[in-house]
Amino acid sequence: DADVTQTPRNRITKTGKRIMLECSQTKGHDRMYWYRQDPGLGLRLIYYSFDVKDINKGEISDGYSVSRQAQAKFSLSLESAIPNQTALYFCATSEQSSYNEQFFGPGTRLTVL
Amino acid sequence: AQSVAQPEDQVKVAEGNPLTVKCTYSVSGNPYLFWYVQYPNRGLQFLLKYITGDNLVKGSYGFEAEFNKSQTSFHLKKPSALVSDSALYFCAVRDMRAAGNKLTFGGGTRVLVKP
Numbered sequence: 001d002a003d004v005t006q007t008p009r010n011r012i013t014k015t016g017k018r019i020m021l022e023c024s025q026t027k028g029h030d031r032m033y034w035y036r037q038d039p040g041l042g043l044r045l046i047y048y049s050f051d052v053k054d055i056n057k058g059e060i061s062d063g064y065s066v067s068r069q070a071q072a073k074f075s076l077s078l079e080s081a082i083p084n085q086t087a088l089y090f091c092a093t094s095e096q097s098s099y100n101e102q103f104f105g106p107g108t109r110l111t112v113l
Numbered sequence: 114a115q116s117v118a119q120p121e122d123q124v125k126v127a128e129g130n131p132l133t134v135k136c137t138y139s140v141s142g143n144p145y146l147f148w149y150v151q152y153p154n155r156g157l158q159f160l161l162k163y164i165t166g167d168n169l170v171k172g173s174y175g176f177e178a179e180f181n182k183s184q185t186s187f188h189l190k191k192p193s194a195l196v197s198d199s200a201l202y203f204c205a206v207r208d209m210r211a212a213g214n215k216l217t218f219g220g221g222t223r224v225l226v227k228p
Contacts, residue, residue: 004156040122042203042218043157058215090156099145099164099207102216104156 003027004105006091012111019078021108023091029103030096032074034058034066037088037107046089049074050096081112115140115208119219127227132194134222136187136204145207146187147216148178152200160202163187174198194226 004025013019023032030051035043035058045058047066055066063085067075078085088109092102116139126132138144145164149157161172168180178189187204204219 040220042117042220044218045215048215092157099162101147101159101162102157103159104149106154106156 004091004093004103006089006105006108008108009106010109012113013081014113015082017081017112019081019110021076021089021091021110023074023076023105025072025091025093025103025105027093027103028071029093030071031094032068033092033094033102034064034074034076035090035092036060036085037090043090046076078110078112081110083112086110086112115144115206115215115217117204117206117217117219119202119204119222121222122220123223123225125225125227126194128196129193132189132191132198132224132226134189134202134204134224136189136219137185138187138204138206139185140206140208142208142210144187145209146178146180147205147207148172148176148187148189149203149205150174150200151203151221157203160189194224196226196228199224199226 007022033048034046037043044060049068065077088107090107091105094100094102118137147162148160151157161170163170163180171177201221203221205216
């Protein structure tokens with residue numbers, strides 16, 4: 001969905017490096033999410049935020065941190081990258097109601113050597 | 114806890130034939146159910162959802178899904194598949210009672226439609 005953008009689209013880094021993945025949205029949604037996708041495991045939730053002052057851990061938050069700089073921006077950081085964090089990372093947004101679907105960005109392919 | 118199972122890693126069908134992608138779920142309360150599709154090098158795109166009401170839900174690109182509470186299933190269907198339907202399909206569930214509004218995804222099913 002072009003209304004949700006992610007940068008960079010691809011990144012190769014080395015073990016121990018700090019990495020930041022950025023997500024921006026123009027949909028005006030309050031809720032934002034970070035997922036990682038691994039083959040056969042589907043998408044797993046890393047962190048989510050329901051508004052600028054709200055940050056919540058997902059099922060696999062260890063080794064990651066996030067920052068919600070504004071309603072439209074939600075960044076994911078890997079403080080010290082490790083090879084098993086090699087994955088496809090997706091940002092998503094949704095409206096407030098729990099029955100609303102999520103809108104996904106194009107993804108960031110991260111490789112940690 | 115909520116969970117989703119997509120029992121088939123891959124489904125192959127000939128163009129023009131019916132397509133079914135299976136999904137079963139487990140929640141403690143009532144479910145919200147979603148189907149998404151992922152084309153190569155793209156993010157997930159929403160296809161359809163079941164919230165309440167009619168068990169047969171119609172969505173984008175001619176897809177539909179049937180909610181079956183007794184079998185805890187939400188299979189995705191298309192009467193006549195197209196080559197362009199070849200993609201990775203994800204089923205997802207949210208328990209209405211779950212805190213945090215979390216969406217749980219299945220492992221995905223790769224659909225290959227042959228000309």
